[in-house]
Amino acid sequence: MHRIAVIGASGYTGVELLRLLSQHPKTELVCVTSRQYAGQSVSEVFPSLQGSLDLFFENINPAGLADRADLVFTAVPHQAAMGMIPGLLDAGCRVVDLSADFRLGDVSTYEAWYQEHTAPELLSEAVYGLPELFREQIPSARLIANPGCYPTSVALALAPLLENSLIDLSTIIVDSKSGTSGAGRSAKVDTLYCEVNEGFKAYSLPRHRHTPEIEQTLGTLAGTDVIISFTPHLLPVSRGILSTCYASLSSPLSLEELHDVYIESYASEAFVRVLPKGQLPNISQVSGSNYCDIGLAVDDRTGRVIALAAIDNLVKGAAGQAIQNMNLMLSLPENTGLMIPPLFP
Amino acid sequence: MHRIAVIGASGYTGVELLRLLSQHPKTELVCVTSRQYAGQSVSEVFPSLQGSLDLFFENINPAGLADRADLVFTAVPHQAAMGMIPGLLDAGCRVVDLSADFRLGDVSTYEAWYQEHTAPELLSEAVYGLPELFREQIPSARLIANPGCYPTSVALALAPLLENSLIDLSTIIVDSKSGTSGAGRSAKVDTLYCEVNEGFKAYSLPRHRHTPEIEQTLGTLAGTDVIISFTPHLLPVSRGILSTCYASLSSPLSLEELHDVYIESYASEAFVRVLPKGQLPNISQVSGSNYCDIGLAVDDRTGRVIALAAIDNLVKGAAGQAIQNMNLMLSLPENTGLMIPPLFP
Amino acid sequence: MHRIAVIGASGYTGVELLRLLSQHPKTELVCVTSRQYAGQSVSEVFPSLQGSLDLFFENINPAGLADRADLVFTAVPHQAAMGMIPGLLDAGCRVVDLSADFRLGDVSTYEAWYQEHTAPELLSEAVYGLPELFREQIPSARLIANPGCYPTSVALALAPLLENSLIDLSTIIVDSKSGTSGAGRSAKVDTLYCEVNEGFKAYSLPRHRHTPEIEQTLGTLAGTDVIISFTPHLLPVSRGILSTCYASLSSPLSLEELHDVYIESYASEAFVRVLPKGQLPNISQVSGSNYCDIGLAVDDRTGRVIALAAIDNLVKGAAGQAIQNMNLMLSLPENTGLMIPPLFP
């Protein structure tokens, strides 16, 4: 059994890691930390996990972790992550970081969209952990930058178009909608039940921080710089992201041809389900699972392709993908502990 | 008091007409019809209206209506509307039709997106009742085609851009999201609570029937044909539409300049609220009201404008706008009975 | 026009007062206060009210209020209310207090369930403002204690049974369910969207603070002490309370007889809708309105009556009832500005 620690386990991403790791057959959770809940049992804070996990939250103590854990998940906010990860690596831990701190390869881009970076020397070493697109470097990585939720959905929706040079790169528009768990578990008026319920809005326009991460991935796939428009919206649901991606086709393509491209691109992927032609994804059909469902449309009247991807933002968009990366790092079958069917209804 | 009848009053649009008309100070509801509920009291079928409305549903009898009512709302499905409206007009009624049957001026377009039209001779007479854009012909009209919910939101979001020739017409993409009341009140598995709850999906891609209606309005405003991409989505809320509209600016424009254009365009409109710069609309802020809230963003990186409009699909997107048209037809102040603040939370 | 002030206008009860007062034909809102938002416009904080209300939040300044306002609503938390109300009264204001501070006539009961009371001398003067049951003293009152949301629903559900001595007083059990707006608008993890959504739980068992208030009202109606079991639950909706009340009948009674008793009890009440026999109330049928819907069942097998009442907790359970009290205090027709039909769906 591989020994695993989760730092920052009391947010929605953290507790989702605990849910998934408690079911993982090849790992043992040895340490979960939370400043806020240190000393309390996990099941007291998260009654859902009573019977699945018998641990107490500890205070964060990166120094001692290396002796106890083979691999550490950091599920803390950006900026906090970069403060502790160098120490964890120095102590010999391998790290899967769920924050944004090591996702962007270019420090100036990071600093333009976030704030100063205090560990830029690690940016070139960090591997962007989106296995379906960049699987090769993951097994040997010391530090994985686990992708953002929006970027995961967009990259999987658009990758076959870019890899096959099917679209005009200057025409990409991404309209994304996320469930409220993506906004975190800290107490804010904006995410109170009554503020979100029966509501729907766009936010962070026109410069959401996931934009450069999406552009970096698309640029890598296209082999050239890509600039997109990206609009996130807040959905009155707990889980789920749907990204509706628009682009102009370089030359006419039928839905059949397009569908074949996607089927082929993802033929060997366990977690990408290219839906039958004419079927469109629904976030309720992936809830609780590591699947990414993809649907397609071709608009003959405008020459545009519309590619839609649905994921559970807490699973394929965060904790599930992090475990997928962990499996690769530990030389386990990539889908170990992750073949959980969605919960519908 | 003007005497009013509502045909097809048992759907969500119909009952919303009843709610609003029961509060209208200058009209009297004299007849409400429903095949399904004929003989039952309105308050038995819709307990919310007990105390507000003391009427029984009748069977539809267009022949006798002209003697009883000065103005008739038809809130029946498309195709059914065109079957009864010629008779109502012949009998001397004025009609506000909430179906799609008389919205498109061109019969071949209608027949390409719907089915055969049996009253094409009325298409040129019917006035498209979007007062903020086409107010002049409404007062004298005999037949108003009340706009669709999606088209209302999109037209109000984009009109100032088109009227001022600020965008490249070939680049318009509309990503809309609607609450479930827009799908009607008939019993279908697809709109059961458990199918919609915690879900979100696009539908009718790439050819939703509201597309030609949107294009007709935008084309009129632009003075030339306009072809757009339009993607509707289903939101897990009862009420509300948010349309996120993208287009490339013809020449660079700051958010300030853009905001000024909208403020000026809608300066004299009671129901269009152009939000302060930087504020984005939320459907929960217009619920139950006839307002259309508009927010704006300019994406310098891509040269695109993003215009967002939020309405209550049952009010400004249907029953409220129908009453706004009625007010104009009856020479009443346009906002009579419609200055209802939204219900939040 | 009567001049009105609202102290503490930024919570859900406060903004509901603003919505309703903005529509009231006989009053003018002259002052709204909020520590948190002082200096900001109301419509900036609550965009729903843009166009309905053109005011800025002020800091609380009870001293100067008497010159500006004829009547003041205090919508601040308990304990804060008792700190400012003596000063308001001294300055000559009449006050409708929406907190719990003056609802209990007995100071020792108050102090047993809340904390020390600093203005006990006002307890005997304060009038409990539940017009349907205690209308007489309201018009001349200087200080109205506006009833709690749960107590309003329970008192209206049970009053006819107590007034007619139809039940065994020792058998009353009240199982209530409230929407989340009842928990207030301050930032807490417990009322975040993801904590409430798809959830349902009881809370504050077995001693919720509304218990003595309910018992006081029932005791007054019964003419003797009444002790009940009261269990509140949290519903994943924004608005609404349903109270399901159980009691053993003193002697057998048919549903018809029982229904007649209720019809007679509430025959002259504008806001109590006793539903037809066999129909049960639904919170969605009173949303946004000042109605209390009542349904009844008699369980022959056990000799119990079940009385159910549905209200909108923010309207009949708070702001609407407060305005009903204000109307009586100002010698206006009791339903002025309150005949708003519910918003369904």
Added chain:
Amino acid sequence: MHRIAVIGASGYTGVELLRLLSQHPKTELVCVTSRQYAGQSVSEVFPSLQGSLDLFFENINPAGLADRADLVFTAVPHQAAMGMIPGLLDAGCRVVDLSADFRLGDVSTYEAWYQEHTAPELLSEAVYGLPELFREQIPSARLIANPGCYPTSVALALAPLLENSLIDLSTIIVDSKSGTSGAGRSAKVDTLYCEVNEGFKAYSLPRHRHTPEIEQTLGTLAGTDVIISFTPHLLPVSRGILSTCYASLSSPLSLEELHDVYIESYASEAFVRVLPKGQLPNISQVSGSNYCDIGLAVDDRTGRVIALAAIDNLVKGAAGQAIQNMNLMLSLPENTGLMIPPLFP
């Protein structure tokens, strides 16, 4: 591998059986039937199951099933079940029936609450499959009557009180609240999204059909007839039941003593989680799992105990409990395939 068939697999209970059986390590699904969807693939009808289950819906053919399946789940409506089960048993199948047809031991009680029973000879053979209370007869049963959702929650909430003679049996009142999936997946106006959303109501008062089933179980545990009041309500959530159960204590008991009784009663049960003293169950904490969470309160003022139980109505209230019964019938560990942690949020 044991071969399993599911008859009537297209309702919410049916698809939940498919979700759980697709993860079960010791069984193989060999046949799933649905009149409505015969010939379609399971994943076409339920996209959530794509990748988990590769089967097509068949028409029901009870005759041939015995050769193909060792055990059959019948997930069809009551009355339909009794029509096919005798044939299945005659053909040699063992059956777990999820309908109500074989839950009541007394045919006259069944016929008083449902309709005529056409297979009364099987009532004495059928075993009521609530393992925590009646485990002994399940392993050898040919026909299991899988308990109803409400009755499961109520029986587990009250059993320790009855088994230890702690309450006055004439005082039991059960106030239950169920998610909407309990109302089934057939198209009805009453369960449309907009009818349920933001609503809450009681229904089927005062004679819901689960009443005699609850009374039968409580009577068996008490060793004498028990008559209760039972009020079901409809919650605007997809999954979950919370039952709030009231009874007068026979003699005073502290919460500590009461809690100890429950801890002891359920000490060896894998699926009953007696929460820590003072903690109350929430349906969101059991969603997707086979757990029943129990919370307790003692109301000293009235001498009543309040016992609350939360289950997922589709799992412990239907499909999960059915598999628990199947495990016992097949001599597998009772929790095989069922140790799934709840999905929160």
